[in-house]
Amino acid sequence: MRVVVTSESRFSRTPDGAVWVEAGPDNSIWRRYLVAFDRVRVAARVRDVARRPAAAARVDGDGVEVCALPYYVGPRGYLLGRRAIAKAVTAAAAPRDAVVLRVPSPIGSLLARARSRANLPYALEVIGDPYDVLAPGVVRHPLRPLLRALSTRTLRSQCREAGAVAYETERCLQLRYPTLPTTPTAGISSVDLPPAAFVPHARPVRQPPPEATLVSVGSLEQLYKGIDTLISALALMPAEGPSARLVHVGVGAYRPRLEQLAARSGVADRVSFTGPLPDTEAVRRTLDSADLFVMPSRTEGLPRALIEAMARALPAVGSTAGGIPELLTPDCLVPPDDPAALAATIAAMLAAPDRLAEASARNLDRARDFSAATLDARRAAFYRTVSEIAAGRPGRRSPVALRSGH
Template structure:
């Protein structure tokens, strides 16, 4: 049997027609877990056409990608929804199991059509739109409406699903309760290969002269809190304490963060490493650091980045 899984991850499709994940987080290895139960996996995701080939392949033996027209933001999804419906129509007519990774525009919007067709589906709840679109993390004139809409969409999807998994033990379940008849569970979807683990724990015998801090997070939204980290480095500088910060990740708010660094004259203390492939490149940054900090202001369940840092033996601070 085939399972169709939706994701909010965006993939890049180069001249060879192979969808790739630039970060490596949701490449072929991630989707292989579904092959333990299902014969085939179809991943529904937005794909951006590119002229170059980069990143790790998403498709492979037993795993294919059903590409949707790329869009950015809630308004982009509204504009493309009719096109998405036409693209997804063949999938909805086939006999498949459905798993919606929510919250998100694709998974949330599909819950209604699946219900109307009498097609059962499960949800994997991996975040909280109420905090993702909170005042601290999202700037938009219609922010309260967008926050209400996506929170309501997630509650509806959870209440209609025949099975639900969460990345928290209690928090998300309280705010987005499952159907009383549904099978429910909680777990992290992070799978770490043996090379992810450090051979031994860290030891600190001396006072660090200039502690090296690293943060691994997307810059596509403000809720990851990198701007707070930059401000913290500035305050340390004002107090006569040098701290070096490396920010791993990329996104539309990177330029804002770079301007903040320039404004605070922290160019020698804050380094932008950009988007790195999951695996060796990220592990190298973690191994260089004395401390990992994730300054998120919301929307986190059990962050993959913290689990990966812990596997390298790096002390972690999270909000």
Template sequence: MRLLFAHDNRFIRLGDDVWSAGQFGAEGWQRYLDHASRMTVVAREQLMPDQPLDQLARSSRDRVAFHFFRDLSNLRGLLLRRSAALDEMRTLVRAHDAVVARMPSEIGHLAVAAARIERKRCWVEIVGCPSESLRHHGGLRARFYAPLAAARLRAVSRRAEHASYVTADFLQRRYPTGATNVLSVSDVLLPASDIRVLQDRLVRIAAQPADAPLKIGMIGALQNKNKGLQVLLHALARVRDRMPPVRLRVVGQGDLDAWRNVAQSLGLGDLTVFEGNIAQPADVFGWLRSIDLYVQPSLTEGLPRALIEAMCQACPAIGSSAGGIPELLPGPDLVAPGNANALGELLARRVADPSWMARSAQRNWEKAQSFETSVLEPVRQAFWQRFLAGA
């Protein structure tokens, strides 16, 4: 089977290789290549990387081709280039047997429309809420467009024959589907749990010296404010004087100098470290084992893979109640999105409570086992079989 995968992700072409700063490393294509003879990734191109090459993941590999579209994620693109882009997408879709449209994305919408016209099998992957994402993006045009973006995705999900969600409930309620073939599992890839990870964490919590800085960690894309880093910085600034020594470590790509300036303006420049992107999964897990508390302060979410990965490394964790995060963390460990005062108070209480740290570590490690590949893969395979059969 020849598969076309469509999404708005930006990839970086350097010579003969294609790279990504996000989640689309070469190993991530394997779940599709297990069922397809080859695939074409249709996405956007970023001309220059924002970070060193060693912080990027190689996306190119055998049996995977890339086709880059001009940016349609703005008003000019939607109004002036959509017709020509649809013709281009139809040509691509004709050369493939099936389409996977990762949503929300404008390129995904094009792929769905082209698949319908060309009568090709189409799977809609719903991984986020465009209404929340655009509402918090910052621009007036984005906030104005947010209700329309949500309505467009609801229309696509209702008409889909094959649909998948990364949440168990949140996105399904926002964007219900009439599909006969539905998958509701995270796209995270977790290894088998190791009891030694939990044991080491509990020993560290019990032995934490009172004067040793607690390492607070966060992972997220920093090109905009959706992941809530600004909320975490303001929260930490409010309660810093009431907390034991801490150090904030942030992983993610974006304008790190601008974020350093924000931290400096809040008096946090001496305790905040921006570490750039970490490309390899094994290195991410190692980094998560090195921190003491993970925070997911997002303004908008689907189901954050970074939080699940932190949980599998037995990280105590708190976060906002955005998107599917309440499916992962209990209510007492959550605050309303954007509420820096509440997040600061929760942060101050949790880091001062070793017994909570131990309970959270154990609970999260146990919860993460339900996301291990050995648990989710049979469910994914059943969905794939129905998709391949066209049921």
């Protein structure tokens, strides 16, 4: 059986037919579905390019094909091309295919509507929360309030109509977007780390250097990750306390604006942007050289970047957005959009070597819950349930939690 999976990622296709992604799920992610299906078709936006983009990873191959949907950018592009997009995504899935929609997603919503009209089943993987993604201060668009209301209502409806639902989080998304009582559900992070992602031991008690290194990771295409809050917090750190510099890993359109903010805040000499790093090992080296990971996001599902940092036994501070509180203890959390609280928490962490060591050990232990060995069996069980539903043999309800015992 073939499974068709929708994605909001934007892909590039080179003249040889290969499909690439610069920031998003690559072939290794899509191959996960092959544990229960013969073939995987990914339905996503594709543009043709002359050459492979820098630092891009392959999407297709090894049982994975890409169904190219019309390429658009932003709500306006979607609205202008909606008819063609709907036609293409509906044609991507045959009646006998299993369908998994990675939501929230305008593309996924189009296919959900088509499957419902045809009385055909679909499953969901809920990987984000539109209520948070479209919150004030996250996206600057005149239609933001309307888009927030519509997308939140749509996701709630889809979760009630889906044949099976997997959530990225343990509790957060489940509470806001519940299913019917009889729907098979699972709490499975899309993050599953290989053995090489983990360091063998937690960090010992040690005094941070005279100027500690903070590291953050994330796209700068929007202000989702709250890096502007972090830059403002850096400027508010008390002069008599620990000194710190920030290294951000990630690219996007807001980088010039963030550089200007750093200059206005008087911390330009203590903020650096790495741009795209060449590979995973380079990211891990950057994490290993840091003293504290900071994720002041305005919206999150269950953040891969934070889990990867925790696997390097890196102490971390994060916001209370999305699934972050499922990963960090309350003393390491601050509200989004609160530079003063973030500055105080960072300063307090850096001033307490024993607290940093405790956080290091705790984070490494928690990150092991996201090892590939831990999650593969749960993910396989969910996909087999989706396969049974698509074949007309509804699987038994068997909720799968992210951590055993939940």
